[in-house]
Amino acid sequence: PSLGANIAIIAGMIAAIAIVLICLLIVMLRYMYRHKGTYHTNEAKGTEFAESADAALQDDPSLQDTGENSRKEYFI
Template sequence: GDIENSSAGTDVAVIGGVIAAVVFVLICLLIVMVRYMYRHKGTYHTNEAKGTEFAESADAALKNDPVLQEAVDESKKEYFI
């Protein structure tokens, strides 16, 4: 009789502790995310090819990009509208 009651009380305490720990971790993550979003508000990074702002057309920008140098073939151009 006494052993079952004490183990049930222990289970409730363990479950309560786990729930409290999870809630605490979630609140901490939320605070960190809000601070990060507030601090980095307005910053905008792109992964565009270098030198595209000086090119007169998209073809020239792609042709001059060293990463895509071998990928662009003049005879196999496709235009999507």
């Protein structure tokens, strides 16, 4: 009788570990699927068709009152 009880306990532990691993795999796959390639940029609208960075920044309304045009600074 004790040999059958030991086998049942071992089988129950293996089944519990397998269920936990399957649940973790499902959670990880769901997280990776939902967050795949999602990012937001704060670029000005319409700048992707500009000939150069100067032309794109010249038409940006938030940069209209920056002062002189001789000093240009770009952040990448």
